[in-house]
Amino acid sequence: MKNLQARIEEHINTLGQFTATPGNGTTRLTYSKEDRQARDYLIEKMKEYGLTVHEDGLGNIFGKLDGTLKNAPSVLIGSHFDSVPNGGSYDGPAGVVAGLEVAALFAENQIKPKYPLEVIALIEEEGARFGGGLMGSRGITGLLSEEDFKKLKDKDGITTIEAMEKIGLDPLLPKKRDPKTIKAFLELHIEQGPILEEKNIPIGVVETIVGLTQFEVTVEGQAGHAGTTPMDRRSDALVTAAKMIAQFPDLAIEEGEGTVITTGQLNVFPNGANVIPKKCVFTVDIRSGKEEHIQNVIRKLNELIESYNTNDIRVLAEQQLYMRPKAMNQEIVAQLKEISSKLELPYCSINSGAGHDAMVFSDFTDVGMLFIPSKHGLSHCPEEWSDSRHIANAVQIFFETAKKLTGTE
Secondary structure, X not given: OHHHHHHHHHHHHHHHOOOOOOOOOEOOOOOOHHHHHHHHHHHHHHHHOOOEEEEOOOOOXXXXXXXXXXXXXXXXXXXXXXXXXXXXXXXOHHHHHHHHHHHHHHHHOOOOOOOOEEEEEEOOOOOOOOOOOOHHHHHHHOOOOHHHHHHOEOOOOOEHHHHHHHXXXXXXXXXXXXXXXXXXXXXXXXXXXXXXXXXXXXXXXXXXXXXXXEEEEEEEOEOEEOOOOOHXXXXXXXXXXXXXXXXXXHHHHHHOOOOEEEOOOEEEEOOOOOEEOOEEEEEEEEEEOOHHHHHHHHHHHHHHHHOOOOOOOEEEEEEEEEEOOEEOOHHHHHHHHHHHHHOOOOEEEEEEOOOOHHHHHOOOOEEEEEEEOOHHHOOOOOOOOOOXXXXXXXXXXXXXXXXXXXXXX
């Protein structure tokens, strides 16, 4: 167990060094220099652990341990390795590292599975560079089409294709994967909330994942001189955006039932101190455990946005992502609980308020997910931290689960 913890800590610490913001958290955007550095490290470790490595046309990384059955579907295990700006070292990488160490345990114990085991490192789950999020899993499952993938651009106007080619990836490789080649998907993730730590429980067995939708809203007005344009003659895009954004929290509060709404990105153009803003682009993220609440807030959001459309101000809302609430596979959930009990690891059932790649795969294969505690419930910040001992516990649970799913037991 100590050796396992030491390897986990080495992986996490090494990956944490691949950041564009040293000393101020992890910033590892998809197809960036830091992505390339982390990618090279993960590929090196996969090969070191005896896995056959390949990348797809999205840049997702797969490390495969072949099974004895010919052309059999694989059990996938892993998570994403991108980050939000100035985030932490555990959101995503903890799950990739867990997958690596499950494969290591197969090798150490000289276990040859019937069904292949594949460690997977997914891109752009956060959506921090190209928006929308869950891009790696949506591309694999075909929810993100080739055409839509090619249209995506970052805030600097760089396309996905251009960004991939810059770090030596091949966007011409296949992207969509036949669902028949996937037997199951397992994902470990940090909780990103306070429940497990407050209960002093090391393992959360995820039952459901919240539904979510994301919009990009564009407000267009008229630029002008900050000193010479009278207040009653202005079409200020930022003022209009601010008025709307200030009203959004009430939509979620009125809906209740744990519904939340967030504006996390806002860009102003031309962004000059002495220029009236001509355009403002911002995001809206809506989440709830029940789809009806998401639909209600979407309707109210569109009504509110439409009320700000005038002759002088134009407002357009474009939906970038929509995911229904998802339940995990009950057989795998039962296995995770049974194995936790056998290993004498306390656990509780838990629901996820964050979106994960597991929710995408759940429409295409059997999915199981574990949470481990987050210190002080913090995530998406430099202070994000989880105990390597807890990650090691999850590795042991997934190792036993993977043995069952791959047919070694």
